[in-house]
Amino acid sequence: MSEGSSEILRLDAVSRRFSGLQALRGVTLGIKQGEVLGLIGPNGAGKTTLVNTICGVTPASGGTISFLGKDITRIRTYQAARLGLSRTFQIVQPFAEFSALDNVAAAALFSQPGESLKSAREEARAHLAFVGLETQATQPAATLTLAMRKRLELAKALAMKPKLLFLDEVNAGLNSAEVARATRLIHELAAGGITIVMIEHLMKVVLNVCTRIAVLHNGQLIADGLPRDVIKNPAVVDAYLGQQYAQRNATGG
Template identity: 60%
Template sequence: MNAPLLQLDSVSLSFGGLRALNNVSFQVEPGEIIGLIGPNGAGKTTLVNACSGVFKPSSGRIVFEGRDITGLPDHRVAHLGMARTFQIVQPFPRMSVLENVTAAALFGGGMHNMAQARAFAEQQLEFVGLAAQAGKPAATLSLAHRKRLELAKSLALKPRLVWLDEVNAGLNSDDLGNTLEIIRSIAARGITIVMIEHLMKVVLGVSTRILVLKSGALIADGEPARVIRDPVVVEAYLGAHYAADGERIDG
């Protein structure tokens, strides 16, 4: 049996007297698209931050591709092949769209010179549908295009796993559909995805598995159709209509 791409063993994280993560354990296999859901304040972004090196766990172990990365700083984790987007999108505003992605390619994509990084960045912008905006200042982009820029920057790191932190939040239905197609295309590249998402129609539309956090603890882990009918998940997050009809998705 192949080793998991990512493994968490009893990971906890406290801020003073507040325990934000409580003995969280799970594995991520190569090629999965995992939906990470839970109420506001459940610890979802904190979990991403712990895995990506922003926060050091108080206890437990995080292993990525067989290497213990517990407590490694975020830049080293990124170099190892784990990328992430941010819920609040903050590109370098005065730099062009292309320059933003080129910087990411130079930092973590293994590029040897500026020309190589620029060419690779152009490929990522084409992939996410931003080629026409390459020369524009990042500050001029719409919300939907800034979120695509986040995706392009993460892909410029050549990740094997990417965390998507609410990349669909605030998008209209057309932009949402476009982003979902990009997510599917990222997965088709062989990149493993864990995405924080509140829109259940998105989670059920693309996820192969769902993790559910509540108050920093993992309360469910499994195939989507089973998880959304779990009484604990229904009570903690989804609401009674999911128990009555798991196919009726109203985000």
Template identity: 40%
Template sequence: MMGGTVISLRGATKQFGGLVAVDNVSFEVREHEVMGLIGPNGSGKSTTLNLISGALPATDGDIALKGQEITGLPARDIARKGVARTFQLVRLLPSMNVIENVMAGAVFGHRRRWGASAERHAKQVLETVGLADKAKAHTSQLTYIDTKRVELARALAGEPEVLLLDEWLAGLNPTELTEGIDLIHRLRDEGRTIILVEHVMDAIRSLCDACVVMSSGKKIAEGTTDEVLSDPEVIRAYLGDDDA
């Protein structure tokens, strides 16, 4: 059951000096939808996530969360309103163990928790991502997928309504990838709205209800995953075949 619009971008634009990294991009993400943000490297996908999360201010355009303007708000305020994200490069706090990292997310997130409440909640979240047995482990002892799970747990600890996943599945082996896809399915079934920047086509086909395709900062296609992936312009953008 899709609900109303949760995130909407209207003419979102980001310039870095003379470079237009995101060029007049508009799209909407509906409640409980998994939206894929896809396209070749350097097409502006991560920058678009940064605009939504407030990590970067938009140069122009409007971004709204449930009809409420969030353009120009600091990242921490947007997180408080219920938007959490993961990063391409995992950013764990090395001085803290796994559960402390997750509790840090609970403190800064949408629903703030402290002390015993934060710890109980962090344990639940670690169970969700399959890390209950590693709560006291030091982050330096973790495998690659487990560091990614901790980062996801930290994002989830704030109980976000919207989850932004920036290539969260990148670098996983086939077994881990299957586990990762299952995990994202479960999060969606719990009622979250998810925007994911992803290159793994199996994951995109399996997870995404809809996709927005970007190329050189512009939106070149939008629609259901099947429609978009069979669009000749999208195929051309990915293959980089200018003669096609």
């Protein structure tokens, strides 16, 4: 990314409280057009809450969020989708009885309400082909394997024509061959110009795909920078990576 690249998303002092729990604490973060940002941190750090807050699922308790220069702090989920904010979910829950094709077509219709069912299905076919599910198009989503449901989730997110795509643990529960396939898809999406924010626990994937890493711990941003710098940051090693990881990485092991 060049220094002059414009920001697609800006968070200023964003907080989120759930009754007594402070899930996000004054997070300030800018995301540049075209970058792949890895969002990492321990379980419960606030990563999914941050994505939910940006996408309108759980509105911010404080601070401001802007997307392409427009204030979206109080946006609704359908409005976020129509602006070009799209996301996958950590827990994959497709419409079980719908075919794979109609799951993806439904996502297209949700984000582009003027679209016809015919054109939504045509687009859905293209997205299924991209994620390698064209032969499963007519199968009910309930019959797909976990890896296939994860790819279906990605196809649904792409059907929403994202400018900014949030991927929430797309590799969780996958074997190494499935992770490699998912990683190739993410590389292709990034090469196509979609800005991506990845919540991911597999550091191998983060270091392979991400141009930058932001680290959350207890709802606070504790590091933000180039992957090679962030993984050596003592606060990140203490809060998340652990000394063994740091030592292995330092020795190339």
